[in-house]
Amino acid sequence: MKTLKLGLLALLLPLVGCRPSVTPSTEAYAAWLSDLTNLNAFAIAPAQPVTLLSTYDRTGGNNDWLSPQSFRVGQPMTVAELKGPGVINRFWLTGIPDEYQVNVTLQFDGEKTPRYNMPLTNLFGGSFPFIPPLAQQLSGAKYCYLPIPYEKSLKITLSTPPIWKDPRPYFQINYTPLPGRKIKSLPAPDHFSPADRMAIEQTARAWTNMASDAADSVLLCGAPSNLTIQAGANAILYAGSGPGTLQTLWLDWKTIDPEEPLDQMLLSRALVLRIYWDGATMPSVEAPLGDFFCNAIHRRQFASLPLARLANQYVCRFPMPFKKGMRIELKNDSSKSVRLSYGLSLGSGPTTPTTRYFHATWRSAVGTGKPFSVLDAPGPGHYVGCYLVCIGMDGGWNILEGDEHIRVDDGAREYFGTGLEDYFNGGWYYYGLFDLPLHGLVDKFPIRTSQYRFHLPDPIRFDHNFVMNWEFGHGNTSKGYMSSVAYWYADQPRPAGSLIPSLESRFPPRDPLSRYAIMAGLFELERLGYYDEARQRCLEYLAQNPDAPERAMIALREVAYREILEGYPAVKTAYAAFKDATYAPAIQEQAELLDWFHQGTNRAILTANANGRFKVYWDGQLMLDGDQPLALSYRGIDATPGTHQITAEVIAPDRPGPFWLRVHVRYAHGSLDSDTTWLSAMKKPDQWPSQNASTGEWTPIRLHGLTPFMSYWNFQPNALISAQSGAYYINPKADWNPGRTGYFKGTAVILDK
Numbered sequence: 001m002k003t004l005k006l007g008l009l010a011l012l013l014p015l016v017g018c019r020p021s022v023t024p025s026t027e028a029y030a031a032w033l034s035d036l037t038n039l040n041a042f043a044i045a046p047a048q049p050v051t052l053l054s055t056y057d058r059t060g061g062n063n064d065w066l067s068p069q070s071f072r073v074g075q076p077m078t079v080a081e082l083k084g085p086g087v088i089n090r091f092w093l094t095g096i097p098d099e100y101q102v103n104v105t106l107q108f109d110g111e112k113t114p115r116y117n118m119p120l121t122n123l124f125g126g127s128f129p130f131i132p133p134l135a136q137q138l139s140g141a142k143y144c145y146l147p148i149p150y151e152k153s154l155k156i157t158l159s160t161p162p163i164w165k166d167p168r169p170y171f172q173i174n175y176t177p178l179p180g181r182k183i184k185s186l187p188a189p190d191h192f193s194p195a196d197r198m199a200i201e202q203t204a205r206a207w208t209n210m211a212s213d214a215a216d217s218v219l220l221c222g223a224p225s226n227l228t229i230q231a232g233a234n235a236i237l238y239a240g241s242g243p244g245t246l247q248t249l250w251l252d253w254k255t256i257d258p259e260e261p262l263d264q265m266l267l268s269r270a271l272v273l274r275i276y277w278d279g280a281t282m283p284s285v286e287a288p289l290g291d292f293f294c295n296a297i298h299r300r301q302f303a304s305l306p307l308a309r310l311a312n313q314y315v316c317r318f319p320m321p322f323k324k325g326m327r328i329e330l331k332n333d334s335s336k337s338v339r340l341s342y343g344l345s346l347g348s349g350p351t352t353p354t355t356r357y358f359h360a361t362w363r364s365a366v367g368t369g370k371p372f373s374v375l376d377a378p379g380p381g382h383y384v385g386c387y388l389v390c391i392g393m394d395g396g397w398n399i400l401e402g403d404e405h406i407r408v409d410d411g412a413r414e415y416f417g418t419g420l421e422d423y424f425n426g427g428w429y430y431y432g433l434f435d436l437p438l439h440g441l442v443d444k445f446p447i448r449t450s451q452y453r454f455h456l457p458d459p460i461r462f463d464h465n466f467v468m469n470w471e472f473g474h475g476n477t478s479k480g481y482m483s484s485v486a487y488w489y490a491d492q493p494r495p496a497g498s499l500i501p502s503l504e505s506r507f508p509p510r511d512p513l514s515r516y517a518i519m520a521g522l523f524e525l526e527r528l529g530y531y532d533e534a535r536q537r538c539l540e541y542l543a544q545n546p547d548a549p550e551r552a553m554i555a556l557r558e559v560a561y562r563e564i565l566e567g568y569p570a571v572k573t574a575y576a577a578f579k580d581a582t583y584a585p586a587i588q589e590q591a592e593l594l595d596w597f598h599q600g601t602n603r604a605i606l607t608a609n610a611n612g613r614f615k616v617y618w619d620g621q622l623m624l625d626g627d628q629p630l631a632l633s634y635r636g637i638d639a640t641p642g643t644h645q646i647t648a649e650v651i652a653p654d655r656p657g658p659f660w661l662r663v664h665v666r667y668a669h670g671s672l673d674s675d676t677t678w679l680s681a682m683k684k685p686d687q688w689p690s691q692n693a694s695t696g697e698w699t700p701i702r703l704h705g706l707t708p709f710m711s712y713w714n715f716q717p718n719a720l721i722s723a724q725s726g727a728y729y730i731n732p733k734a735d736w737n738p739g740r741t742g743y744f745k746g747t748a749v750i751l752d753k
Contacts, residue, residue, distance in 0.1 A: 028193075028195070028196060029149075029184070029186070029187065029192065029193075029196040029199070029200075030195060030196050030199035030200075032087065032147035032149060033147065033199050033200065033203045035089070035147065035456060035457040036134070036145060036147075036203055036206075036207070036437070036438075036456065036457060037203060037206050037207075037305070037437075038456075039305065039306065039317055039318075039319055040319050041456060042306065042318055042319055042358075042384050042454075042456060042459075042489070043245075043319045043320075043321055043355050043356055043358065043489055044352065044354050044355060044356070045354040045355075045356055045380070045382060045461070045489075045491070046382050046459050046460075046461040047354070048176050048177070048178060049176065049177060049461075050089070050174055050175070050176050050458050050459075050460065050461075051174070051175055051176070051177065052172065052173070052174055052415055053080055053171065053172070053173040053174075053175065054171065054172050054173075054416065054417075054418060055169070055170055055171050055172075055418060056403070056416040056417065056418050062401055062474040062475075064170060064403070064417075064418035064419060064422075065095055065167075065168040065169055065170045065418075066167075066168075066169045066170070066171065068164075068167050071160065072160075073160050073161070073162070073163070073164045073167065074160055074161070074162040074163075074164075075160060076157045076158065076159055076160070077157065077158045077159075077160050077169070078155065078156070078157050079156040079157065079158055079171055079173075080154065080155070080156040080173055081153070081154075081155050081156075082150060082153060082154045082155075082175060083152075083153055083177075084109070084150045084151050084152045084153050084154065084178075084183075084185075085149070085150065085151055085152070085177075085178045085179070085180075085181050085182070085183045086149070086150055086154075086175055086176055086177045086178050087147050087148060087149040087150070087175060087176050087178065087183070088147065088148040088149075088150075088154070088173060088174070088175040089145070089147060089174045089175060089176060089457040089458045090143070090144070090145055090172070090173070090174040090457065090458055091123075091143065091144040091148070091171075091172075091173050092141060092142070092143045092144075092170075092171070092172040092173075092422065092425055093120075093124070093141065093142045093143075093169070093170065093171050093172075094140060094141035094142065094169075094170045094422070094427035094428065095167075095168040095169045095170045095427075096120065096158070096169050098120075098121060098137075100160075100161040100164065101119065101161075102119070102120040102158055102159050102160065102161065103117065103118065103119055103120065103158070103159040104116070104117075104118060104119075104120045104122075104123050104156065104157070104158050104159075105117045105155075105156070105157045105158075106123075106148070106154065106155075106156055106186070107154070107155040107156075107157070108150050108151070108152075108153070108154055108185040108186065109150065109151055109152040109153055109154075109185055110152060110153055114157075115185075115186070115188045116188070116189075120142075120158065121137065121142075123135065123142075123144060124136055124137050124142035124143065124144055125137060125142075127189070128189050128197075128200075129146060129186075129189060129192065129197075129200050130144055130146055131146075131200065131201070131204050132204065133204065133207045133208060133436055133437075134146045134200070134203065134204050134207060138425070138426070138432075138434055138436075139421075139425075139426040139427070139430045139431050139432050139433075139434055139441060140421065140426050140427030140428035140429070140430055140431045141421075141422070141425060141426050141427030141428075143425040143439075145438065145457065146200070147186075147457070148186050149183050149184065149185060149186055150183075150185045150186070151183055151184060151185045152185075154185070170418050170419075170422065170427070172418065172422065174457075174458045176458075207436065207437050210303035210304060210305060210308060210435075210436075210437055211303035211308060211310060213303075214303055214308035214310060214315040214317065215310060215315075217247075217248040217250075217315060217317055217345070218248065218250045218310075218313055218315060218343065220247075220248065220345050221248055221250060221343030221344055221345045222343060222345075223343075224341045224342060224343045225237075225341070225342055225343060226339065226340065226341050227339075227340055228256065228337060228338070228339055228340070229271075229330060229332040229337065229338045229340055230332065230337050231332060231334060231335045231336055231337050232332060232333065232334075232335075233331075233332055234329055234330070234331045234332075235329065235330050235331075235332070235340070236327065236328070236329050237251075237328040237329065237330055237340075237342055237344075238326065238327065238328040238344060239325075239326075239327045239328075240325060240326060241324065241325040242278070242322045242323050242324045242325045242326060242349055243321075243322060243323045243324070243348070243349025243350060244321075244322060244326065244346045244347065244348065244349050245319055245320060245321040245322070245346065245347040245348060245349060245350070246275075246319075246320035246322075246326060246344060246345075246346060247317070247319060247320075247345045247346065247347045248315065248316065248317055248343075248344060248345045249315075249316045249328070249342070249343075249344045250313040250314060250315045250316070250342060250343050250344070251289075251313065251314055251330075251340060251341065251342035251343075252312055252313050252314060252340075252341050252342075253267060253271065253289075253338045253339065253340045253341070254338070254339050255267070255336050255337070255338060255339070256336070256337040256338065256339055257336065257337075260543070261536075261539040261540050261542065261543040262540060262543050262544070263336065264298070264299050264536065264540075265297050265298065265507075265540060266334055266336070267289075267290075267334060267336070267338065268288060268289065268290025268291070268295060268296060268297055268298070268299070269288040269289075269290060269291070269296070269297070269503070269506045269507060270288075270332060270333045270334035270336075270503055270506075271288065271289040271290075271330055271331070271332055271333070271334070271338065272286065272287070272288055272289065272330070272331045272333060272500060273285060273286070273287055273288075273289050273292050273328075273329075273330055274286050274328075274329045274330075274331065275320070275326065275327070275328050275329075275358075276326070276327040276329075276493070277322045277324075277325070277326060277357050277493035278322055278323055278324035278325055278493050279324055279325055280493040282494075282495040282496075283329075283495070283496055284357060284358070284359045284360075284490075284493050284494060284495065284496055285358065285359060285360040285496055286360070286361070286362060286496040286498040286500065287360050287361070287362035287485050287496075287498060287500075288362060288500070288506065289314070289330070291362055291387065291389075291483065291485050292307075292316070292360060292362075292485055293307055293308075293309055293314040293315075293316065294307055294309070294387045294440075294442055294450070294452045294485075295309055295314070295442070296387070296389045296450055296483060297389070297450075297507070297508075298443060298533070298536075298537070298540075299533065299536070300442045300443055300530070300533060301530060301533070302435035302440055302442050303435055304435060304436065304437055304438065304439075304440060304452060304454065305317070305437035305438060305454060305456065306318045306454055306487075307452070318358055318487065319358070320357075320358040321349060321350040321355050321356070321357065321358075322349065322350075322357065323349060323350060328344075333502075333503045334503065356381065356382070356489035356490055356491055357489060357490050357491070357492060357493050357494075358487075358489055359377070359381075359487070359488050359489065359490055359494060359496055360485055360486070360487050360488075360496060360498075361374075361375050361377070361485065361486045361488070361496045361497050361498050362483070362484070362485050362496075362498040362499070362500060363375070363483065363484050363486075363498065363499055364481070364482065364483035364484075364499070364501075364506070364508075365481070365482055365483075366480075366481050366509060367399075367472035367473075367476070367478055367479050367480050367481070367482075368472075369472070369476050369477070370472070370476055371405070371469035371470060371471055371472065371476060372469060372470045372471075372472060372482040372484070373467075373468075373469055374386055374388075374404075374468040374469060374470060374484045374486050375466060375467070375468045375484075375486035375488065375497070376465070376466070376467045376468075376497065377462070377465065377466045377486075377488060377490070377494070377497065378464070378465055378490075378494065379409070379462040379463045379464045379465055379466065379490075379491075380461075380462065380463050380464075380490070380491045381461075381462055381466065381488055381489055381490040381491060381494075382459045382460060382461045382462065382488065382489050383406075383455065383459060383460040383462070383466055383468070383486065383487075383488045384454060384455045384456070384459045384487050384488060384489065385452065385453050385454035385455050385486075385487045386452070386453065386468075386484050386485060386486045386487065387450070387451070387452040387484060387485045387487075388420075388424075388450065388451055388452075388470070388482065388483075388484045389443075389448075389449075389450045389481075389482060389483045389484070389508075390402075390420060390448060390449050390450070390451075390480070390481075390482050391447070391448040391480050391481040391482070391508055391511055392447035392448065392473070392478055392479070392480040392513075393447075393479050393480045393481065393509070393511055393512060393513060394478060394479040394480065395447075395513065396447070396478070397429055397447055397710060398473040398474060398477065398478045399420075399447065399472060399473040399478035399480045400419070400420045400421060400429050400447075400449065400473075401419060401420070401471075401473050401474040401478075402419075402420050402470055402471030402472055402473045402474060402476075402478070403416060403417035403418065403419060403420070403470070403471050403474075404416075404417040404420070404423050404468060404469070404470050404471075405417070405468070405469050405470075405471075406460060406466070406467070406468045407466075407467040407468075407469075408460065408461075408462045408465075408466055408467075409462055409463055409464045409465060409466075410464060410465065415460070420449075420470070421441075421449070421451070423453060424439050424440075424441065424451040424452070424453045425439045425453065426441060426451070429710075430444060430449065431705055431706050432524070432527060432706050433524050433525075433527070433528055437454075437456075438453065438454045438455075438456055438457075439451075439452065439453040439454070440452050443521075443524075444521065444524050445514070445517045445518075445520060445521030445524070446513065446516075446517040446520050446521070446708045446713035446714070447480075447513060447517070447713075448511070448517075454487070466488070468486065470482060470484075481508040481509060481511075483508075513714075514544075515541075515545055515548055515550075516713075516714035517708075517713060517714065518537070518538075518541050518554065518717065519714075519715040519716070519717055519718075519724075520707055520708040520713045520714075520715060521537065522534045522537060522538070522557075522725075523706075523707055523708075523715075523724055523725035524725075525537070526721065526722050526725040526726075527706070527725050527726070531561050531564045531565055531721070532561075532565060534561055535558055535561035535562060535565065538554050538555070538557055538558035538561065539558060541554055542554060542555060542558070550716075550717045552578070552583055552584065552587050553584075553586070553587055553590075553717040553718065553719060554717055555578075556578050556587055556590060556591060556719040557717065557718070557719040557721070559571050559574045559575065559578070559719075560594060560719045560720070560721045561721060562574075563594070564721060568598045572595070572598075575591050575594055575595045576591075576595065578590075578591035579591050579592055579595075586718075587719075590634070590718060590719045590720065591719070593605060593634065593636055593720075594719065594720075596636055597636065597666070601668045601752075602638055602639055602640050602641075602668070603636060603637075603638070603639065603667075603668065604636070604637050604638070604639030604665055604666060604667040604668075604750070605634060605635070605636055605637070605665070605666045605667075605720065605723075606618060606623055606624060606634070606635050606636075606637045606663075606664075606665055607624075607632055607633065607634045607635075607663070607664045607665075607666075607720055607723040607724075608624050608626070608632075608633050608648070608661070608662060608663045608664070609626065609628070609629060609630075609631065609632050609633060609662055609724065610626070610629060610648075610650045610659075610660060610661040610662065611629040611650075611652075611653065611655075611657070611658065611659045611660050611712065612627070612629075612650040612651050612652050612653045612659055612661075613625075613626075613627045613650070613651040613653065614626055614627070614648060614649065614650040614651075614661065615648065615649050615689075616633075616646065616647075616648045616663060617645075617646070617647045617648065617689045618637055618644060618645075618646060619644050619645055620645070620647070620689055620690040622689070623635050623637060627653075628716075629660075629712055630712060630714060630715045630716050631715075631716045632715075632716070632718045632720060632723060632724060634718070634720055634723070639665065639667045639668075639748075639750045640750065641750050641751060641752035642749075642750060643747060643748070643749050643750075644747070644748040644749075644750060645745065645746075645747060645748070646663060646665075646674075646745065646746045646747070646748055647688075647689050647743070647744065647745045647746075648661055648663060648743070648744040648745075649688075649689070649741055649742070649743050649744070650741065650742050650744070651739065651740070651741050652736050652737060652738050652739065652740050652741075652742065653738060654738040654739070655738075656711050658704055658705075658709060658731065659731055659736050659742075660704045660729035660730060660731050661674060661729065661730055661731065661742075661744055662674055662724065662729045662730070663746070664722070664723045664724070664726060665748055666720075666722070666723070667750055669750075669751050669752070669753055670751060671722060671726060672748050672749075673726045674701075674729075674730050674744070674746055675728070675730075675746075676700070676701065676703065677746060677747065678700075678701045678730055678744055678745065678746040679698040679699060679700060679701065679744070679745055679746075680698070680699060680700075680701045680730075680731075680732035680733070680734075680742055680743060680744050681696045681697050681698050681699070681732075681742075681743045682697070682732060682734045682736070682740065682741075682742060682743070683696060683697055683743075684696075684741070684743060685698075685743060688743065696743075698745070699732070699733060699734070700733065701730040701731065701732060701733070701744065702730065702731055702732065702733045703728040703729075703730060704728060704729040704730060704731050705728060705729060706728060706729075707724065707725070707729070730744070
């Protein structure tokens with residue numbers, strides 16, 4: 001990586017975009033917070049320039065972190081030195097493990113003693129005013145959307161550990177210079193007024209209520225409308241003369257005939273939404289319906305600020321002003337007739353000269369060694385976000401190493417990313433699904449992701465043109481598929497510029513990895529309690545893979561999801577059917593185990609897997625042993641109410657790491673997982689493995705992470721729900737090298753009700 005002097009981090013990439021929706025006074029901090037919840041601000045032309053401070057590799061390589069040559073390990077690292085007045089809108093960071101106990105200082109307006117001097121974790125959700133979900137550590141990275149205004153200057157400094165193995169700190173800071181404005185710097189934590197403190201807490205609560213807010217918006221639409229769209233037909237949902245503003249649009253659909261397993265996938269792209277403004281002949285919004293609502297291919301519940309998928313509705317709350325009229329159409333390109341329910345609410349027309357027209361552009365491409373084009377639009381306008389689907393089909397995760405490149409006004413301003421998931425405020429190929437008001441990961445299977453980000457506080461303005469591309473992996477070397485919806489506003493109705501092919505060419509090519517990725521993808525859904533969606537994925541898998549050897553096990557797992565959703569009596573007969581001798585022994589065993597579990601209240605199922613040769617003991621008795629990290633070991637055990645001891649030993653293998661252990665217990669009234677209460681030792685304890693093996697050098701364990709891992713994602717199918725998804729995998733904090741045995745112990749408290 002080209003050497004970067006820390007002062008050169010101020011060689012920033014000037015972008016224009018963000019604007020406070022109201023003018024903050026010199027007295028109140030609360031006014032800044034409206035940019036985090038004010039939906040109407042999406043449609044207002046940005047007035048102030050936004051700048052990006054970033055560690056992207058200036059040589060064009062993939063070393064998008066701060067080079068150790070740019071700072072001295074053990075000495076303070078200056079992240080930013082900004083001249084005021086201005087405000088930081090977004091601060092994203094990764095690559096600094098919490099175990100290093102780094103401190104951050106925020107030094108305002110030349111003050112000698114920094115106003116904030118605290119652990120780095122406090123800046124990202126650990127203390128007031130930086131409270132979740134406005135700021136937190138999530139899915140591999142840290143982010144902060146709490147506005148940080150500064151009157152004259154702001155210097156951000158991080159301490160660095162005296163010993164730092166392979167340092168790779170990544171940063172992105174979006175901030176807005178506000179020349180000529182009279183503003184106050186962020187107060188110290190104990191200097192916020194009661195009104196400002198309340199505003200921060202209310203904004204944080206608002207960020208946790210996106211689903212209920214979307215549901216309330218649906219109620220304001222009144223009674224739903226219903227119509228049938230025949231196969232191949234086009235339906236007009238609304239046509240009227242303006243002016244006005246479309247405030248909420250919701251809809252849902254079902255096939256007229258009984259739904260088949262693949263209908264959801266088919267109709268997500270067979271139904272195409274088109275919206276026309278002011279009598280235009282070309283739509284300004286044109287996208288497959290599923291993609292528009294961040295649900296390409298699969299249905300998935302989520303809730304962001306402008307878009308949501310609730311239990312029964314897709315909801316859009318992007319403000320869509322128009323002056324002369326609006327027409328909404330839905331085209332059914334499938335061979336199935338569809339029953340549509342929908343509703344909308346209208347408000348007054350544009351109220352300011354800077355109000356703009358909403359646009360949405362859909363694109364897709366298969367990797368051919370060229371960047372993927374998300375959007376190329378004429379100005380004036382401003383970009384407010386995108387939804388991106390990314391599928392790698394070459395067995396590696398390189399496709400997520402691709403960076404976004406935004407080129408504004410013929411290159412007058414450019415933006416270079418540091419990695420695909422970084423743009424969406426994640427890191428390290430993500431750790432777990434999440435959905436937040438302005439960013440989210442709604443789907444993750446190896447090796448595929450779908451994610452969104454909305455630029456409410458930091459939109460990107462363009463006066464002449466806007467081009468956004470994404471690399472197909474670093475250097476455009478990955479084989480795979482991408483599709484996107486770009487959301488943007490323009491000064492007048494313009495063609496969306498979508499490139500929508502015929503229906504047969506509208507879907508990703510067959511993914512050769514999909515058969516082997518099914519389990520890791522199901523784990524992601526289980527962690528959020530989305531068992532209905534996981535069951536639907538099993539049904540889709542069975543329809544797509546009629547000859548797969550693991551088909552029967554996936555069918556049994558689908559029944560196990562039904563048990564969670566409907567209760568054991570509803571699936572008792574189905575379990576019995578899988579005990580038939582025509583099925584493979586593993587299928588018979590697991591069907592028998594699931595049935596056995598329900599025959600007594602003191603019965604439990606103990607499961608484990610590890611990367612290494614392992615043994616697991618329950619109250620000192622050997623219960624499980626194995627040596628296959630991708631296979632699950634399982635056994636029925638007696639789990640009388642009370643306290644039990646679980647111990648385990650794992651020999652680190654001579655194969656790629658990371659090395660880990662995972663233990664799960666399902667009992668009548670709940671479940672238990674290996675977690676942070678467990679301890680580890682690298683020396684064999686006395687009296688091992690009996691219940692008296694309490695002496696020894698026991699130390700707290702370290703959470704390794706959530707599956708899938710880089711090299712470990714194609715887990716063997718089984719029917720034991722949540723056995724591999726409920727918590728993090730664990731390993732010792734000490735060095736754990738091949739051939740060395742790690743010892744673990746934990747306590748299981750079995751409740752009787």
